[in-house]
Amino acid sequence: MEERETEQRAELPAEQLAEQLAEQPAELPEELPAQEPEPAEQQDKSAAQPVDQDDVLDLVMDIGHLLLENGAEIYRVEETIQRVANYYGVDTAHAFILTNGIFVSADNAKGNSFAKVDYIPVKGAQLDRVVAVNQLSREIAAGKYDSIAEAREELRRIRAMKGKPKWAKILGSGLSAACFCLMFGGRFPEALVALCAGLLMYLFILGPGQKMSKIVSIILGSALVSVVCLACYRLRLSDDFSHMIIGSIIPLIPGIPFTNGIRDIANGDYLSGIVRMLDALLGFLCIAIGVGIVMSAYQWIFGGFVL
């Protein structure tokens, strides 16, 4: 089962990796100590361990943290942790991963076991980091990093990756708003308004919106674009406010939680999948609430749309 799934889901193990995996000894049966050792005794045991295993777990934990934080799906995190741990000789690493937490354990030949738990707050995704960590893990598996320190150094570099500058994101938001406005049947003036609304909205999201909770910032963001679009409608820049708003709210749509939620559910990680789907659903709802509030207010003040 394990074998089949690895085959099926692994994105792209290099040939070397495939060979390596084949060479790996079969996974040792999971042996948990029968009774919980006393805390003092446990400390003694960990001191007796070779430092290596602890380091490896630390490394895979950091790798998992970075992946999960930046919008990777559960399966990828699991697979990457397994792959890196295997390469550094920890064959018995087990990982249990949720949307906002990682639990890793490993035991060695002597029967001593380690466990680590990490909490990961839900944050905005930055896909270039996922790409970089993915690359790193493949290079590790291909034998490019002999010492853990080197891999750690690379990981530190990835964590320090700046990502796109703010202006690029704001531009992306405006551009996507304009494009989607055109796609759904808007015309040139509407697309221009959507562009401005999209720019303004991300200016808000990346500025004051960062200090607010996600729910509030999405509601206010979609309310803001609705205000902008209705103002343009009032100024007679365009009669087609529907397409302006449709285009402008698109950058707010929670695409990453939605897609990853589907993928987690497809992989059988139901718990995380549901959490992410809920996150996406909440995003959709908040957009609807923001637009709804502004439109109701408009209707109340000006007495209905002229359509």
Add this chain to the structure above:
Amino acid sequence: MMDFLFENTVTLTIIQLFAGCFGSIAFSILYGVPRKYYAVGGLVGGIGWAAYFVLDYLDLASVTVATFIATLLVAFLSRLCAVWQKCPVTIFLIAGIFPLVPGAGIYWTVYYLVMGNQAEAGARGFTAFKLVMAIVIGIVMVLDIPNKFFRMMSKEKREEDRRGRV
């Protein structure tokens, strides 16, 4: 202003198809996709959108079926490109799926709710839900294709390329 472009069916279609490509690229920027994947991501998104657009425009399929087919196409191309470019599928899948997510459906639902037209709001909301389900099923089906298949396809392609060059 530039209205003539929008009166003509051909130019309008071209504009909308290009908007699909650029919209996907804009999302790649928004989500911090590395620059070298922009072109492929835009193409995947553009092709998916074109498939939806053609099916819907020529009335070959209902909106739901059109979305489903376009999703299958986008997910398939994303996996193929992921193997080809050696990077996570997420990169292409997210940008490619975006044009198919019923953003307009949400708006129309709210719009009719505000207008007090409960029946129409319900219908629009339900359509949006059906589209989401079509996307979910489409992605799940393509993700279940064994990875071997894609590796095989991209290997064959590479060999053909090599042969072609020689």
